[in-house]
Amino acid sequence: MGILNATPDSFFDGGKYSSKDQGLSRVSQMLTEGADWIDIGAASSRPHSAVIELEEEWSRLNALVPHIRKEFPEVPLSVDTWRAEIARRAWEEGIDLVNDISAGSLDSKMWDFIEAKKVPYCLMHMQGSPQNMQDMPSYDNVVADQLKWFSSRLAELRSRGLSDILIDPGFGFGKDLKHNYQMLKGLEAYHHLGCPILVGLSRKSMINKLLNITAVEALNGTTVLHTLALQKGAAILRVHDVKEAKQTIEISQYFNSVPDALI
Numbered sequence: 001m002g003i004l005n006a007t008p009d010s011f012f013d014g015g016k017y018s019s020k021d022q023g024l025s026r027v028s029q030m031l032t033e034g035a036d037w038i039d040i041g042a043a044s045s046r047p048h049s050a051v052i053e054l055e056e057e058w059s060r061l062n063a064l065v066p067h068i069r070k071e072f073p074e075v076p077l078s079v080d081t082w083r084a085e086i087a088r089r090a091w092e093e094g095i096d097l098v099n100d101i102s103a104g105s106l107d108s109k110m111w112d113f114i115e116a117k118k119v120p121y122c123l124m125h126m127q128g129s130p131q132n133m134q135d136m137p138s139y140d141n142v143v144a145d146q147l148k149w150f151s152s153r154l155a156e157l158r159s160r161g162l163s164d165i166l167i168d169p170g171f172g173f174g175k176d177l178k179h180n181y182q183m184l185k186g187l188e189a190y191h192h193l194g195c196p197i198l199v200g201l202s203r204k205s206m207i208n209k210l211l212n213i214t215a216v217e218a219l220n221g222t223t224v225l226h227t228l229a230l231q232k233g234a235a236i237l238r239v240h241d242v243k244e245a246k247q248t249i250e251i252s253q254y255f256n257s258v259p260d261a262l263i
Contacts, residue, residue: 001037001078001238002030003202004068006060007044023064024071031075034246037097038072039238040065040090041080045101045173047134057086062093069094078122084109091119097166101126101173103153111160120164122198123153127174137174143186150193166236168198172205180206184225187232196235201225203240223248 004026027038042060043052061079068077078097079090084107087098091113099122104110106129114121125146127137139145150167157165167190169183190197201207207221208214223244226237230252239245 001039001198001236002027002033002035002242003238003240004030004038004040004064005044006040006042006064020063020067024067027068027072027075030242031072033243035242037076037078037236038068039078039080039099040068040095041099042086043081045080045130047130047172049130051131054083054085057081057083058089061086061090065090065093065095082106082110084113087119088113088117091117096120097122099168100124101170102129111157114157115160115162118162118164120166121157121162122166122168123150123157123195124168125149125170125173130173134174134176137176137179139179142175142179142182143189146183147189147193150190154193154195165195166198167193167195168200168238171199171201177206177209180204184228184232187229187234191233197233198236198238199226199229199234200238201229202238202245219244227252 004023006023030038040061043057065077065079076096077094078099079087079095080099080101081087081090082100082102087110091098097120098114100110101124103123103125113119128135146169154165169187169190171180171183175183187197187199202222203215203218207218207225211221213221219241222239222241226239226245226248229237230249237245237249
């Protein structure tokens with residue numbers, strides 16, 4: 001899943017792809033490099049980011065989504081938003097999936113919209129909000145706590161007749177460095193929830209803080225984390241660097257297919 005940020009303040013590529021021409025060029029590049037999905041977001045969710053007005057978020061999306069849908073009619077598109085109204089407008093423009101960092105907690109109308117239109121949905125775990133999520137996050141056991149949290153929300157979504165659901169553990173969203181690596185190490189446990197697992201590890205602080213580098217320098221670390229996530233059964237990698245992620249997937253798939261030579 002290639003990331004297209006229509007934001008001026010995202011932590012890695014803010015401001016690069018906000019215009020129609022920039023957006024279309026970037027989507028074309030990601031598809032050429034092997035992207036299967038394009039995820040479009042217009043409101044930064046980095047730690048302590050400011051909340052923008054609904055119409056500002058829509059203005060940024062509307063400058064891109066209709067043109068991308070027209071230019072690439074067969075490409076699956078998702079919208080990264082927690083607002084039900086933004087999700088509704090994007091769906092009317094041909095978006096295929098809603099990627100909600102808040103799992104419905106920031107807009108009580110989100111699940112009503114998803115239920116009414118039967119829109120495929122990505123349910124992500126976040127402790128708190130982007131404005132406070134990194135202020136001393138705490139868990140008894142981050143994996144066990146998340147499994148309980150996901151189970152409860154999946155039960156409600158399924159009771160509403162929804163089945164096209166992805167889950168995202170939410171790396172970096174209300175987790176400290178240890179929590180993030182515990183989640184990655186325990187990723188296999190999330191398969192018990194019965195949903196494909198999407199992971200967003202690309203150039204995140206769990207790399208940068210550990211290695212004392214910047215997001216610009218974090219491609220190698222990203223590839224390492226992608227490899228580990230794939231070996232533990234991640235179904236979708238949400239990435240800034242599509243070519244490198246696609247190569248990681250191809251190598252991992254081949255590695256898993258090769259028979260053991262040991263007697």
